[in-house]
Amino acid sequence: MAAPIAIHLEFGGGAELLFDGVKEHHVTLPSQSQPWDVKQLLVWIQRNLLKERPELFVQGDSVRPGILVLINDADWELMGELDYQLQDQDNVVFISTLHGG
Amino acid sequence: MCQVDEDYHGPLQRAEVPSVSKKCVKCKEATAAVVIRAGDAYCRGCFKEYFIHKFRAMLGKNRVIFPGEKVLLAVSGGPSSCSMLRQVQEGLSHNAHKKLRFLPGVVFIDEGGAVGQSVEERQRTVAELHAVFKATSFPFHMVPLEQVLDLPSSVVVTAASPSERAASAYKAAVDHFIQSDTTSCVTPRQQEETLLPDVQESHTHSLQQLIGSAKTLTAKEELLNTLRQHLLVHTARTEGYSKVMLGDNCTRLAVKLLSSISLGRGAQLAQDTGFSDSRYGDIMLLRPMTEYSAKEIAYYNRMFRVPAVFTASLDTRTADKSSIQHLTESFVIKLQADFPSTVSTIYRTSEKLQTACRSSSTEECWDRCLLCVCALDTAAENASAFKATLISEQLSQSKSPKATRPNPESTAPAGQCCSPAGGGDCGKAASDGGCCSSAKAPETAHLRSLLCYSCQLTIKDMGSNQSSVEHLPQYILSEAQRRRRRSQMRQEIRDFLLDEADEG
Numbered sequence: 001m002a003a004p005i006a007i008h009l010e011f012g013g014g015a016e017l018l019f020d021g022v023k024e025h026h027v028t029l030p031s032q033s034q035p036w037d038v039k040q041l042l043v044w045i046q047r048n049l050l051k052e053r054p055e056l057f058v059q060g061d062s063v064r065p066g067i068l069v070l071i072n073d074a075d076w077e078l079m080g081e082l083d084y085q086l087q088d089q090d091n092v093v094f095i096s097t098l099h100g101g
Numbered sequence: 102m103c104q105v106d107e108d109y110h111g112p113l114q115r116a117e118v119p120s121v122s123k124k125c126v127k128c129k130e131a132t133a134a135v136v137i138r139a140g141d142a143y144c145r146g147c148f149k150e151y152f153i154h155k156f157r158a159m160l161g162k163n164r165v166i167f168p169g170e171k172v173l174l175a176v177s178g179g180p181s182s183c184s185m186l187r188q189v190q191e192g193l194s195h196n197a198h199k200k201l202r203f204l205p206g207v208v209f210i211d212e213g214g215a216v217g218q219s220v221e222e223r224q225r226t227v228a229e230l231h232a233v234f235k236a237t238s239f240p241f242h243m244v245p246l247e248q249v250l251d252l253p254s255s256v257v258v259t260a261a262s263p264s265e266r267a268a269s270a271y272k273a274a275v276d277h278f279i280q281s282d283t284t285s286c287v288t289p290r291q292q293e294e295t296l297l298p299d300v301q302e303s304h305t306h307s308l309q310q311l312i313g314s315a316k317t318l319t320a321k322e323e324l325l326n327t328l329r330q331h332l333l334v335h336t337a338r339t340e341g342y343s344k345v346m347l348g349d350n351c352t353r354l355a356v357k358l359l360s361s362i363s364l365g366r367g368a369q370l371a372q373d374t375g376f377s378d379s380r381y382g383d384i385m386l387l388r389p390m391t392e393y394s395a396k397e398i399a400y401y402n403r404m405f406r407v408p409a410v411f412t413a414s415l416d417t418r419t420a421d422k423s424s425i426q427h428l429t430e431s432f433v434i435k436l437q438a439d440f441p442s443t444v445s446t447i448y449r450t451s452e453k454l455q456t457a458c459r460s461s462s463t464e465e466c467w468d469r470c471l472l473c474v475c476a477l478d479t480a481a482e483n484a485s486a487f488k489a490t491l492i493s494e495q496l497s498q499s500k501s502p503k504a505t506r507p508n509p510e511s512t513a514p515a516g517q518c519c520s521p522a523g524g525g526d527c528g529k530a531a532s533d534g535g536c537c538s539s540a541k542a543p544e545t546a547h548l549r550s551l552l553c554y555s556c557q558l559t560i561k562d563m564g565s566n567q568s569s570v571e572h573l574p575q576y577i578l579s580e581a582q583r584r585r586r587r588s589q590m591r592q593e594i595r596d597f598l599l600d601e602a603d604e605g
């Protein structure tokens with residue numbers, strides 16, 4: 001049983017519009033049997049934070065193409081993308097590079 | 102083109118997931134932080150060096166900016182143009198490796214009125230950008246898009262370009278510049294404190310009517326791009342700049358390239374997407390960010406704290422299919438996610454494009470589109486698709502029963518009149534009702550004859566009745582009248598002209 005973890009989420013480049021315009025979120029992910037990974041985080045965000053138009057943020061079980069993900073200021077492509085296991089105090093950033101956010 | 106080959110590791114290579122905690126490919130020491138192009142992982146330091154170098158290499162390679170020349174940076178607040186602003190700052194800094202030697206200024210066009218922002222929202226954006234610009238100590242200009250309504254007609258006329266300066270002149274100018282100014286390359290003029298001038302509500306209303314008169318988002322976006330460009334060129338002229346730098350990055354240009362083709366702007370592609378664009382003659386438009394992908398820019402801005410100010414645009418939070426431009430973007434970006442060389446491959450294609458020179462020796466103003474100021478592409482041969490479209494348009498019109506033909510003043514919804522004639526002929530996108538438009542007042546028909554094929558489509562979209570065209574800014578309408586008078590005059594005196602162009 002993994003303990004709950006506190007992480008810091010940030011949205012930019014217009015992606016924040018889908019979250020009531022709020023860029024920074026300090027959230028606590030509840031304890032669950034296996035460790036949290038990014039794939040589960042996306043599901044959690046969709047259920048708990050996303051205010052509207054989920055198709056503008058997620059597509060399938062990943063983020064919509066054109067939205068960049070940084071984990072602790074590094075490209076998530078270097079961190080295992082969806083399979084990265086989140087640690088307490090991690091910093092996850094989503095930046096939209098799409099025109100108009 | 103030092104980067105052409107790297108992007109080709111077989112056209113269908115799929116994205117690979119690199120192993121965790123990779124080392125930087127450049128210094129092979131530091132831990133990589135960003136993956137650029139297919140699989141190249143860079144550390145922070147090497148990425149910064151690579152990014153800064155690329156900007157100077159771009160300008161160095163093209164050699165179009167003369168030392169001491171005044172260059173206007175068009176900054177929208179978006180990541181690309183803000184990154185461009187930072188690159189110019191870097192290039193002018195005292196410890197820069199190869200210093201840039203031009204005199205920059207900044208312009209921000211506030212489009213809030215056109216996209217329906219409240220006065221408060223607009224003020225907030227302007228205040229934020231004001232702080233960003235002030236920190237650069239470059240002179241800057243905050244211009245509301247509403248000012249486009251007061252432009253002079255000369256904006257849409259190609260001005261005589263300054264006499265062609267030979268390549269040798271560049272070297273001489275550099276030497277002269279180094280001798281005359283060795284201490285500081287940029288001595289910014291007295292700070293121009295131009296906060297956004299007051300915008301009259303009636304002006305904002307007129308602008309909204311103008312944008313609103315286009316029915317589709319596709320045409321609205323095209324119209325907005327055109328108006329913005331006119332205002333940029335006008336600002337450069339009145340403030341004494343000879344070059345305007347635009348922030349278009351590689352990703353945007355790849356999208357622009359494909360959407361331009363869909364919009365019928367094939368003939369203008371080279372100018373619309375190339376590094377330098379001299380359609381306006383005296384003012385050259387430059388795109389120095391064309392070597393960067395949107396991803397590289399987003400990472401650079403994040404890592405090195407480049408401030409950007411997000412402003413909503415017409416396509417914010419719209420569905421993929423809301424406009425041709427938006428749909429093209431989503432297509433390219435989705436493809437890019439699986440095939441990382443998509444954007445660069447599309448963009449490299451555009452670099453090879455050239456428009457064949459028209460046979461006419463001198464391109465007079467009536468050879469240029471009234472809106473986009475590109476050479477007209479409508480003098481096509483008889484067998485062209487364009488002529489076929491025209492013929493089909495005329496046919497569908499003549500078949501149309503007279504009973505349903507509206508009178509020119511009618512404000513009945515367009516499209517009604519051509520439906521009984523079988524929409525098949527005129528069922529093209531964005532042409533609803535377009536087939537009737539030439540039956541309208543000759544004014545409108547004449548206006549269309551002054552436009553390139555693509556701009557004709559945009560105007561068509563504004564509806565077939567006369568009143569919608571009247572929403573166009575006065576400078577466009579009066580230039581249309583001037584060209585009309587001129588061509589009438591040419592008709593009248595043509596028998597007396599010795600030097601008539603081949604067909605007239």
Ligand SMILES: [Zn+2]
Pocket residue numbers: 125126127128129130131143144145146147148
């Ligand atoms: Zn390195």
Ligand SMILES: [Zn+2]
Pocket residue numbers: 470471472473474475552553554555556557
């Ligand atoms: Zn045009």
